[in-house]
Amino acid sequence: MSTAAPTRLSRLLAMVPYFLARPGIRLxxxxxxxxVNERQLTKDLEQLFVCGLPGYMPDDLIDIEFSSGCVHVGFTAGMDRPLRLTGAEANVLIIALRMLLDAGAVDSDAVRRAMAKIEAAVGLTLTPVAATTPASDDPVRKSIxxxxxxxxxxxxxxxxxxRDEVTDRVVDPIRIQAIDSQSYLEAWCRTSGGVRLFRFDRVYSANALDEPxxxxxxxxxASEPLAGSSTLTGDLPTVRVExxxxxxxxxxxxxAEAEVELDGEPDGPIVAVLRYGSSQWLERFLRSFGGSVRLVPGExxxxxxxxxxxxxxxxxxxx
Known part of the structure; x- marks a missing residue:
């Protein structure tokens, strides 16, 4: 039974430990x-040759010798060790995953399993965040x-x-937004007579009414997602990119998902469907690739x- 070929990124990440365990293996x-074929493998090795640690001086780059037809690893740049998250990095991931749970548009069980694995991996370093950030499956958040x-x-x-006060309001929800690592309910507030943002961790109780x-x-x-925010309710908008x-x-x-099944390295550009949170984010995303990722004409x-x-x-x- 055949299996799909790994993506190039997966292959590159696995290559250094693979060659380190097989010194002198032939191409x-x-x-x-x-x-892959030898031509593609040579391209992969040439890519690895310019990867390494911050600083990116010659002594910081992965050292792989392969010009003689055999492959030898001189310096791994840490690629032979499993990735270990710092407490700060793990906290960022946990917060992001909790925001996805707030959206209600993901597999909540899968997200909780990922959070549990991260917390188990870093141990007590997550205690401060766990103590100050409400659980994403808390009844109030679930009601929202x-x-x-x-x-x-x-x-x-x-x-x-x-105003240091607690008020009772009836609101008509519009969407959920993520802004600066916080989840907000955007809704029409009947008390204020306008659109307001209600931060999740400041909502003491929430009860759905028997009315739409x-x-x-x-x-x-008129209510558009704020610049730098992501709309989290329902399906995110999509766009086709090359x-x-x-x-x-x-x-x-x-x-993002490719429209064609990838089997090895394609010879030219491929088209994929990309999900995005806001037009501002999409614009920044495209600019960051310097032309190597483009909108399909008409998108x-x-x-x-x-x-x-x-x-x-x-x-x-x-x-």
Whole structure:
């Protein structure tokens, strides 16, 4: 039974320990083991040769000798050891996973298993965050998520720090947003008569009402996700992008799926469907790849125009 070939990123991550355990192995044998041809393996080794530790001076880069037809590893740059998260790095991951749980648009069991593994791996370093950040499956948060998903109005008790008071409100949910590592309910507040953001950890209680969420049409239409935020309710919007072969690693780090089955390294660009939280994020994302990731013509024309304008302005400064 055949299995799908690993992506290039997965292959590169596995290569250093593979060759370290097989000093002097011939390229032809290694290519067969790794499921690629010798030409592709040589390209992979050339890529590894310019990877390494921050500083990226010659002594910081992975040292692999393969010009003689056999492969020898001189310096691993730490690639022979399992990745170990610092407490700060683990905390960031835990917070991000909890925000995904707040969205209610992911496999909650899978997210909880991932959180448990991270917490077990780093031990007590997560205690401060665990103590100050409410659990994402707490009843109040669940009530908010369920009301957004079902389109129901909510009765909430909310703490307003600027006035140091707790008020009872009835709100009509619009969406859930993630802003600066916090989850917010965006809703029409019937008490205030306007759209407000309610931070999850300041909602003392939330009870769905037996009536639909009905924000004024103009409020829901005018309410756009804030710059730097992600809309977490329901399915994220999608866009089709072209990805050059050297940037295919992004498929493993972002919510993107190739439209064709990848079997080894493609000869040219591939098209993938990318999920994104806001147009501002999408614009920054595309700019960061310097042209190796592009919108398919006809997709998100406003973002394409913004990226083109920014690139043109950058080129003009060099003149």
């Amino acid at each position: 032809s044998v290694a290519a067969a083991d790794l499921g 998520r369920d009301a957004v998903a079902a389109g129901r109005a909510l009765a909430i008790r909310y703490y307003t720090p600027s 969420s009905s924000p004024p049409p103009e409020a829901a239409a 990805i050059d072969p050297d940037s295919l690693w992004l498929l493993e780090y972002y919510a 998100a024309d406003d973002v394409a125009s913004a990226v083109a304008s920014t690139a043109a302005a950058a080129r003009a400064r060099y003149r």
